[in-house]
Amino acid sequence: MPRDYKMRKRAEARDQTRERILQATMQLHDEQGVAPTTMADIAKRAGVGQATVSRHFQSLSNLIQTCGMHVWVEMQPPVPDAAPAVFAGIETTDGRLAKLVEELDAFYGRGALRLRLASRDRDLLPELNGFLTAVEAGVEALVREALANSGEPEPAIRMAIMLTSFPVWSGFNQLGLPASKLAPLKLKVLECGIKAARQP
Numbered sequence: 184m185p186r187d188y189k190m191r192k193r194a195e196a197r198d199q200t201r202e203r204i205l206q207a208t209m210q211l212h213d214e215q216g217v218a219p220t221t222m223a224d225i226a227k228r229a230g231v232g233q234a235t236v237s238r239h240f241q242s243l244s245n246l247i248q249t250c251g252m253h254v255w256v257e258m259q260p261p262v263p264d265a266a267p268a269v270f271a272g273i274e275t276t277d278g279r280l281a282k283l284v285e286e287l288d289a290f291y292g293r294g295a296l297r298l299r300l301a302s303r304d305r306d307l308l309p310e311l312n313g314f315l316t317a318v319e320a321g322v323e324a325l326v327r328e329a330l331a332n333s334g335e336p337e338p339a340i341r342m343a344i345m346l347t348s349f350p351v352w353s354g355f356n357q358l359g360l361p362a363s364k365l366a367p368l369k370l371k372v373l374e375c376g377i378k379a380a381r382q383p
Contacts, residue, residue, distance in 0.1 A: 201239045204229045208250050213296060217247060217311055218304035247310045258294040260317070261286065263324035276333040277374075283329040283347070284370045287322065288362075291352045294318075298349050322347060335381060342380035346373050 207229035211220045222243055226233045240246040261269070269286055273279050291298070298318070301311045326344050335343075345351065355369055 197239075200229075200231065200235065204231065204236055204239055204246070205250060205253065208246055209253065212250065212300065216300045216304050218307040244310060247308065251310060251314050254297055255314075258290070258297065260290060260294065261321035261325045263321060266321075266324040266328035269325060270328055270331075274332075276330065279329040279333075280373060281370055283325060284366055284373065286325060287347055287352065288366060288369075290322075291349060295353070295356075299353065302349065319348070322349075330377075335377060339377045339380040342376045343373060346376045 204225060208220065208225050211224055211228055222233050222236055225246070226236050229236070236246070240249065270279050270282055273282055298315075301315055305311050305315055323344050326347055327340060330340055330343060352369075355365055358365070358368075360368065
């Protein structure tokens with residue numbers, strides 16, 4: 184058997200093991216959160232020894248960061264550089280706010296479980312704080328871009344950022360209203376909040 188074939192098969196097996204560890208880790212994170220998940224839990228779920236996990240990932244922090252990159256791709260959070268393109272061709276502030284609500288509904292819908300679990304453990308793990316800080320920066324950029332041409336003062340913009348945060352959005356979803364009523368309600372609250380914050 185040629186040496187390069189053996190090396191290729193060995194590399195494939197290594198990649199498969201690494202992927203199995205990653206998938207096991209993300210499953211456990213989704214089930215119980217990031218902070219409570221241990222290397223022992225991950226090894227057991229992946230069907231490997233803890234030494235194998237350590238060979239593929241130098242530390243639990245390294246494994247969490249790698250999972251975070253996978254989760255980022257799956258969730259597709261807003262990013263500051265892409266914010267202008269979201270509102271391209273929408274001239275009115277009303278239209279831009281409606282688009283903002285639509286974009287955030289889609290994003291928070293994709294990431295609700297993981298955002299909730301990450302928020303719960305945020306103060307326990309710096310990796311989660313970094314992840315959520317990046318998410319929040321993207322959301323803020325989206326809000327600021329939506330209001331870019333509105334002439335709203337900074338307090339009104341900060342109010343809009345607060346009202347579009349994940350905790351507030353989650354609170355709306357606990358009202359038990361159908362989606363057809365929730366989106367207009369979120370938009371109305373956002374508009375009223377901005378108006379109230381601009382008052383002298």
